[in-house]
Amino acid sequence: MGVARAGGEEVEVQGERQLNRPLLALPAPPPPPPPRSSLRPLPVPVAEDPDEKLFRHTYEKRTERKYIDESVGYGLFTTARIPAGEVVFAEKVVWLAGTEAQRWKGTKAADDLVAEKVRAMGEEWHRGFLGLPNPQPKEKGGGSSARAYTQIWKRYHMIALQSQNVKALVLGLKLAFVNHSCIANASLYYTLRYPRDENGVEDKSLPPGIGRAVVRASRDIKAGEEITVAYFYAKGECGVRQLMSSMYCKFWCVCAFCREPVPETENALERLYTLETIFEDADTLYKRPAVVFKTAYELIKLFERLKISDTREVQVWLYCAMLAGFNCDLGRAMLFLIKARGLVLRLHGPNGHLYDRIRIYCQMPPLMPGFGATTRGLSAVKQCYFMFADQKHAADVLFMLTAKPDEYIRLHRYRRRPNNLVKPGESRYFVRYDAQDAKRKKFEEEEPDTVEFIPWWYDPEVRKQILEEKKAKEAERKEEESKKAAKKKKKREEQPGKETTDPDCIEPEKDFLDICRELMREFDASDEEQPEREQQELREKDRETLRNLLGAKNEPKKRGDEEDEVEGNQKHEKPGGSKTQLPPHKHEPVPSQPVVREVAARKRVVVETPPVLPEIEQFAPIELW
Numbered sequence: 348m349g350v351a352r353a354g355g356e357e358v359e360v361q362g363e364r365q366l367n368r369p370l371l372a373l374p375a376p377p378p379p380p381p382p383r384s385s386l387r388p389l390p391v392p393v394a395e396d397p398d399e400k401l402f403r404h405t406y407e408k409r410t411e412r413k414y415i416d417e418s419v420g421y422g423l424f425t426t427a428r429i430p431a432g433e434v435v436f437a438e439k440v441v442w443l444a445g446t447e448a449q450r451w452k453g454t455k456a457a458d459d460l461v462a463e464k465v466r467a468m469g470e471e472w473h474r475g476f477l478g479l480p481n482p483q484p485k486e487k488g489g490g491s492s493a494r495a496y497t498q499i500w501k502r503y504h505m506i507a508l509q510s511q512n513v514k515a516l517v518l519g520l521k522l523a524f525v526n527h528s529c530i531a532n533a534s535l536y537y538t539l540r541y542p543r544d545e546n547g548v549e550d551k552s553l554p555p556g557i558g559r560a561v562v563r564a565s566r567d568i569k570a571g572e573e574i575t576v577a578y579f580y581a582k583g584e585c586g587v588r589q590l591m592s593s594m595y596c597k598f599w600c601v602c603a604f605c606r607e608p609v610p611e612t613e614n615a616l617e618r619l620y621t622l623e624t625i626f627e628d629a630d631t632l633y634k635r636p637a638v639v640f641k642t643a644y645e646l647i648k649l650f651e652r653l654k655i656s657d658t659r660e661v662q663v664w665l666y667c668a669m670l671a672g673f674n675c676d677l678g679r680a681m682l683f684l685i686k687a688r689g690l691v692l693r694l695h696g697p698n699g700h701l702y703d704r705i706r707i708y709c710q711m712p713p714l715m716p717g718f719g720a721t722t723r724g725l726s727a728v729k730q731c732y733f734m735f736a737d738q739k740h741a742a743d744v745l746f747m748l749t750a751k752p753d754e755y756i757r758l759h760r761y762r763r764r765p766n767n768l769v770k771p772g773e774s775r776y777f778v779r780y781d782a783q784d785a786k787r788k789k790f791e792e793e794e795p796d797t798v799e800f801i802p803w804w805y806d807p808e809v810r811k812q813i814l815e816e817k818k819a820k821e822a823e824r825k826e827e828e829s830k831k832a833a834k835k836k837k838k839r840e841e842q843p844g845k846e847t848t849d850p851d852c853i854e855p856e857k858d859f860l861d862i863c864r865e866l867m868r869e870f871d872a873s874d875e876e877q878p879e880r881e882q883q884e885l886r887e888k889d890r891e892t893l894r895n896l897l898g899a900k901n902e903p904k905k906r907g908d909e910e911d912e913v914e915g916n917q918k919h920e921k922p923g924g925s926k927t928q929l930p931p932h933k934h935e936p937v938p939s940q941p942v943v944r945e946v947a948a949r950k951r952v953v954v955e956t957p958p959v960l961p962e963i964e965q966f967a968p969i970e971l972w
């Protein structure tokens with residue numbers, strides 16, 4: 348158990364060791380960067396009652412409600428500075444979801460339901476609830492406080508999305524005054540709690556409910572500043588965001604960034620929208636991975652510059668992790684996940700459901716949606732470690748900044764330049780492809796068949812018609828193809844001399860061994876006419892040539908020997924000269940020499956290996972599959 352200072356108070360921090368533990372049983376990564384001065388160590392849940400101990404010390408007393416204007420109503424303001432990462436308040440809330448919300452039928456039933464829930468919170472809370480400013484005329488229902496519960500509820504509640512997108516309506520006495528901003532200075536999340544049985548023991552077989560609403564400062568909040576959170580995931584330009592606020596929250600957003608849009612923030616939120624759109628399009632993800640990474644990188648930089656630090660940034664890191672996972676790139680995926688985990692810990696602490704999701708992905712990356720759709724990024728987790736060592740320049744590798752739009756560069760292809768070889772403005776890393784990689788790259792870059800889809804909203808009759816049309820078109824295309832093939836074949840048969848121009852294609856219909864056997868038979872037939880000794884010599888020579896031709900599979904030779912041999916063979920092979928020349932086969936209009944040269948020449952692949960410097964090795968561990 349450790350002790351940390353928070354605003355002059357001492358806070359018990361339990362389980363720090365647990366937080367610093369590596370995620371997977373792997374070699375220890377380099378030490379983490381020093382903590383930022385404005386952040387104190389994060390509190391973590393404790394075994395007994397997480398809510399009680401975790402949020403004992405908050406900045407609740409340094410806040411007050413103030414009236415803003417008619418369009419927004421009240422807001423919650425600070426009376427003193429609140430440092431980034433601190434819990435502003437963590438309060439108990441009344442919440443309605445699922446079957447309970449279904450009881451909201453008719454005003455009387457609704458009022459009874461809210462009253463019942465509010466009374467269950469205790470007398471003090473009940474009084475606080477009824478003390479919230481109620482703008483409705485009191486006598487509307489006849490009595491002085493008739494329908495007061497629902498009136499207050501309707502004005503001050505918030506919508507919370509729990510895991511699996513379960514909607515819950517929440518109301519807290521402080522939370523009631525926290526307004527939305529498209530670029531908020533605090534984050535809101537709800538701790539989850541399992542229902543307790545009659546003995547007060549948590550029943551983990553039941554779905555968890557909401558424990559407390561926690562508002563945590565995501566940046567330093569000055570004294571007198573309004574505390575704002577994001578009610579929804581705001582993205583796009585101001586008009587789009589206002590449309591979203593009216594759709595999701597039933598108000599027209601008039602936050603500072605919608606009232607007077609700033610070009611830079613507008614640009615950042617528009618980029619976020621673009622990135623989200625890209626992530627809905629698997630085709631772009633597949634064909635333009637480098638563009639996606641670059642967009643994400645620029646967005647993260649922009650967020651940093653504008654000091655936007657909220658779940659949207661977590662989402663960008665998560666998207667990058669998913670794109671890496673999509674390509675089986677565990678090294679990059681892990682690093683993106685670690686970044687997302689760090690940020691969500693800073694924003695929400697280890698209690699929110701977003702943290703739970705990221706923690707699960709860290710432990711089991713294949714659980715990320717779309718994982719392993721392609722293998723072109725294949726890498727191992729430990730390959731991300733060298734990027735820890737080189738935080739300053741790792742972005743080049745992590746986001747593939749030097750890649751072509753359609754490229755996906757594997758981690759092991761990056762080599763770090765030694766200090767004396769780096770020119771100003773140049774990337775620290777260069778990409779090394781070898782012959783094997785180039786072959787694989789060609790395969791990786793093959794485009795998949797395009798996926799066509801018929802929108803679900805089309806009329807069934809229209810869908811049927813479209814499918815039939817597609818089938819007819821496909822049949823037509825196949826028929827055309829077969830016609831073309833038949834035409835080609837016919838032409839070939841009519842002009843046998845003109846046939847093969849491709850030296851690779853000796854006899855398409857025949858097996859290579861058949862051809863060899865035929866050749867042997869032909870040699871034997873022509874040899875019968877020769878005197879016995881001469882014949883033997885020639886046969887021996889022919890066999891030698893054939894052995895060379897077949898690549899001397901059983902006797903591996905040195906590269907140098909092979910080259911000499913090929914060149915030697917070429918010297919002897921004069922058309923019509925020696926007896927070792929293979930006579931033209933009746934199915935083989937083109938002389939066989941070009942084939943011989945081609946086959947042999949292909950073996951002369953020289954793999955260029957750059958000088959391996961110990962420094963490069965150290966930073967870029969090489970791992971080939």
Ligand SMILES: C[S@@+](CC[C@H](N)C(=O)[O-])C[C@H]1O[C@@H](n2cnc3c(N)ncnc32)[C@H](O)[C@@H]1O
Nearest residue numbers: 419420421503523524525526527598600601602
């Ligand atoms: C939880 S209450 C916050 C307190 C509220 N300002 C009041 O005095 O009643 C949520 C309501 O505040 C208003 N509100 C919050 N953020 C807003 C914003 N950015 N623009 C316009 N209205 C907002 C909306 O009417 C919303 O339904």
